[in-house]
Amino acid sequence: METPIIPLATEEQKQAEETWRKSIPAQVFLNYFFAINYHIQEADNAQGGLRHLPYFRAHQAELTEDDVQAITKMLHACWSTEYALRATAELGDEDYLRNALHWTFPQAYHTIMAGLQAFLYTTGVRANNPALVRREVGRLVVRNAYPRPISFYAAGAYGDFSIHRLPLAGYKAGLQIAGKEIDAQAQIGQFLRTTRTIKAKATRLQVQANPNTALRSQKTGKVLDKWTPSHWQQITWRLGYTTLFDLLGRLRISQTSREIERFVEADIDFSLFHQSLLDIVSYLNGLHETYVAKALGLERYEQLVAELPRHLQNSFVEERLRTRVTPQLTDDETPVLRMAA
DSSP, X not given: OOOOOOOOOOHHHHHHHHHHHHHHHHHHHHHHHHHHHHHHHHHOOTTTTGGGOHHHHHOOOEEOHHHHXXXXXXXXXXXXXXXXXXXXXXXXXXXXXHHHHHHHHHHHHHHHHHHHHHHHHHHTOOOOOHHHHHHHHHHHHHTTOSOGGGOXXXXXXXXXXXXXXXXXTTSOOOSSOOOSHHHHHHHHHHHHHHHHHHHHHHHHHHHHHSTXXXXXXXXXXXBOSSOOHHHHHHTGGGTOOEEHHHHHHTTOOOTTOHHHHHHHTSOSOHXXXXXXXXXXXXXXXXXXHHHHHHHHOHHHHHHHHHTOOGGGTTSHHHHHIIIIIHHHHTTSOOOOOEEOO
């Protein structure tokens, strides 16, 4: 009998396999943001869900003209950054979008954060410290200030995390783009757990590096280097809740970081990644704009939009006002802006 000849992998095959292996982290990241967008699109309705929330219906603010100007400045920052993000999509082919990740990741993060700060300002939260902003928005998520598609969150101590308002999050996440709601929720659940794990470990390092906060051995008084579940539970309060806004914080990747190079060199669908980010940005900014419009009064908000800088006139801002913001407010009593003395 002849000895069977087993063909060896060619250099091209080896290179393709190596590229695929290196692309896995970037593919997982794409999966996460595609899953978030998929979940939003599946669970959203024509009204965006805000008008049915008691928190939204009760939302009002007493604002001075200086307050209105401060909010306007935040919204301009939000919209100008979104404008730049959209311009990249219009300019870009696949190769351009690949290299544009250096700025599109932080742009997506900062446009959402600027819109969020404008909303928080109307609730009385007027700080811009990122940790404080994430803590406050986490509380709002838990209080049902956001529609069902983005009301999910993680809580609990390291090793004992619980996922809320995402009933399919316990299923095993695959390496494929979500094609069903079960896939999307599984991937979002994994994203929540990995992000909360990173936060928990970073918090432990921060606590233990400070002699005044470090947990110590009851026997020796020395700073603990090995932790039990009870030790993790002692710092859980420092974590707050892990929400969509913490997941978006993962986009804050330094331009000089090796992490961003892993994405640029990966073999993934960059157009799909960019579109997913754009859709999430538009959805969240629309929600925050609606809250601001309710606090200002629709007429005052319309005036704000009418006075936009030239590059933002007749743009997505006006389109969202017409399709997302106005429908939330016109069938209900729209408050008139109450100016504080």
